[in-house]
Amino acid sequence: MAAVALPLQANIMGPPPADPQLVAPEPEHCPGPSSDLAGKGDACAGCPNQQICATAPKGPDPDLPLINARMSTIAHKLLIISGKGGVGKSTFTSMLAHAFAQSPSTQVGVCDIDICGPSIPRMMGALGESIHSSSSGWSPVYVADNLGVMSIQFMLPGKDDAIIWRGPKKNGLIKQFLKDVEWGVLDWLLVDTPPGTSDEHLSVCGYLKGTGVDGAVVVTTPQEVALLDVRKEIDFCRKAGIEVLGVVENMSGFVCPNCEGESQIFHATTGGARALCKEMNIPFLGAVPLDPRIGVACDYGESFFDAYPESPACEGLMGIIGKLREGMGLPPLESEGVEEEEEEEEE
Amino acid sequence: MLETIPHVILVLSGKGGVGKSSVTVQLALSLVRAGKRVGVLDVDLTGPNIPRMFNVEDEKIRQAPGGWVPVRVGEREEGQEDTRIQLMSLGFLLKDRGDSVVWRGPKKTAMVRQFVTDVLWEDVEYLLIDTPPGTSDEHISLAEQLRNVNPDGAVIVTTPQAISTADVRKELNFCKKVGINVLGVVENMSGFVCPHCSECTNVFSSGGGLVMANEFGVEFLGKVPIDPAFNMMIESQGSWEGKGGLVQRYGDSQLCGVFKGITERLVVKVSPPEKGRDEKALSDVSGLN
Structure with a gap:
């Protein structure tokens, strides 16, 4: 199948496909x-x-059956969310994806629906790639044999171009990411989201509702200013009917590379994510300490997992993955391949 | 309403969590310390942090004839002029602090319009506008609403690492497209001094903001290190007893000196010596013709 470069740039500059063509901005209510x-x-x-x-x-949206059909070949769908920006949603998403993809038999997809600030391509080392389309849809960019990525960054003519879009256009693109991308058979689809509780979140939840989302992993940092926004995000999940699988506390503690003394950069003055989980009665998945090498690995698009397997951050992450799988009723990571085959047979 | 305010400054960043709100707060505190009358407008609708940072989460907005009365923080001395910081945020309108505001674009646009037109700022010299991350509904609406106000421009906040500057570059291009003047770039979270051994670690690398500012030909206002003590100060406000509010206490913070420099540069930039003001007045007049 010959991949043809599609004029996607023209496509993303056009109006969203499904909504009626309006002659004026929508009123407030x-x-x-x-x-x-x-x-x-x-x-x-x-x-x-x-x-x-x-x-x-x-x-009902005539595209919903198409989305359902695309999503029917994906075993598990996870949303990575946080009300707060810059807490490490994309970092966590890319680390999770690399961790899952370590087993060659596991197929992983990452869908970046942060339209105004897409970070996944750089973190995955796929900056500058572009998307190809064929008769069966858009193919994701593969950063490994079993790890596909989709992001709006791949469609921009210049890497610094700003996407100045209001809600409906963002919704249109998110729909296309779910409807037109040829994900194929996946074990995991990780959806990385922008901060906040607005158009992107409403749309992705609305479109995925019928396809069975496993749930959302909430990422936060320890200080109350971040937890304040994360509370709102959990409230949103409850309203939208998305199960919260647990909370991850990122940037939790810092070990000085010089003297190995530990200090708190972001003080958990109100007890951090642990206290929040207790208060809101949701599972606490674990904490990832701040390691300056994580930021560097992200900037260069390396897999932190492969580069520094001995870091305490990796240990924290493996613990989180273990708890996450336990909460979802899956066996630990090692036996993944066997389990997936069984599951397919059952279906 | 904003037309009467001499200086309107936006605090923008394409990236979330880089410290837009803490930079806004510190600019406000520094301006107050320099004897200015300051207002802060928080247009981050889904994640308003300004009330928390000034420890006024329980305050509510009051309606007066003609608009909304902002919340005031700080101490007012008897017989003196009222120099307290005036705040407006969506956080003051929520019933519970954990409530989420799940709004699509048009409602956000309407709220931004209301914030710009209906707040009764009283005698404010500097209005700082704190924004959410991104280049979407809130930002487009704000740019549209502020068109008649002729804002001084935007302070762009970033952290040093490439992941962050990549998004902030988009914001700079956004400013160019919608015609918002960029006053300068602040590099936040630039280095962390270990409290045990005083060794400075660049947790999020260093220098990225400066490189970006040079590349885009905009002024670099300064580097701000990570200071957990500032965070602690903000968080512990509730337990302070007796006199000495945030404005006084901020004087003891090591960041105060850093922001003093940044604020001075900013003030010079937005109100150049008399000649500049005349030019602005002239351009205002020519705009009418």
Whole structure:
């Protein structure tokens, strides 16, 4: 199958495909141009779009069955979320992906839905790659034989280009990532998200709802300013009906490379993630200490796992993965291949 | 409403968690220490941190004829002018601090508009606007709303590592596209001094902000080291007894000196000697014609 470079750049600059073409921005209390109430809600009175919305096709999104079909070959889907930015969502996602992909029989996919600040390509060492498309869809960029990545960064003409998009365009692209990307048969799909509780989160939860998401892993740092936003994210998950599989505390403690003295860079003045988990009654998966080499490995796109297997951060991460698998009812990492085969037979 | 405020400064970053809010807070404290009257507007709608950082999480916004009254922090001395910092944040409108605000774009846009037009800032000289990460709804709306206000420009915050500057470069391009003047770049979390051996470790590497500023031809305002003591100071505000609020206490922080320099550079930049002001006035007049 010959891969043809598709004019994706033109594609991403266009309007989102599914929503009706609006002639004016949506009003404040817009029920959503593709919702059942479109054109009929109180907020629609006087809106220049009213006629367009009222006559647009209604009912469930016609693309949902397509998304379901794409996702049906993926065994486990995980969301990596946090209300706070810069806590290490992407770092954790890429480390998790590398850890899972260590077993050659495990197929892993990473979908980066952070549209305005995509970090995954750089961390995975795939900066400068571009996406190819064929008749069956967009192929992800493979950083290893069993590790595929999809991000908007691959579609930008220049690496510093800003994506200045409002919500509906972001939603359109996220839908395409789920509908048009040829993920194939995967054991794991890790979805890396932007900070906050807004369009991207609502969309990805909405699109994946019918496909059976295993749940969300929440990443935080120990200080209360971060936990404050993470509380909101957990509240969002509860509202959206996404199970919280657990909380990971990143950048927890720092060991000075000079004197080996430990200190807290981000003080857990309110008890950190442990106390939060207790308070909100969700599992605490573990803590990853701050290792300056992690940041360097991310900047150069190396797998931290392969480069510094002796780091305490790797140890912390393996503990987290163990707990995560236990919580999901899966056996420890080593026996993965056997278990997956059995599962496929059952299906 | 903002038209009457002489200096409007945005604090932006493409990356989350680099310290936009803590830079905003420290700029505000430094400006107050320099005798200015300061307002802080927090337009991070889904993750408002400003109330926590000033220890006013329980405060609520009051409605007055003509708009919303901002929350004030600091101490007011009897008979003196009211120089307290004025704050506005979505955090003051939430019922519970753990409540999430799950809004799509149009609602966020409406909220930003309301924040820009309906807040009764009283005699503020410097208004600092803290923003969420990214280049999306909040930022586009803010740029649109501020068009008539003629803001001084934006302070861009980054951390030194490439992962962070990569996103911040996008923000610089965003500023260029929407016509927001970039006042300068602050490199935050640049180095950590071990409290045990005083050895400085570049936890998130170092120098990335300076390189980026040079590449884009914008001013580099300064490097700010990681200081856990500042974080502790912010977090322990509730337990302080007696006199001495955050503004006074900040004077003891080692970051105070760092920000003093940054703030001075910024103040010079936004209000150059009299000649510059005349030019601005002239351009305002010519804008009318």
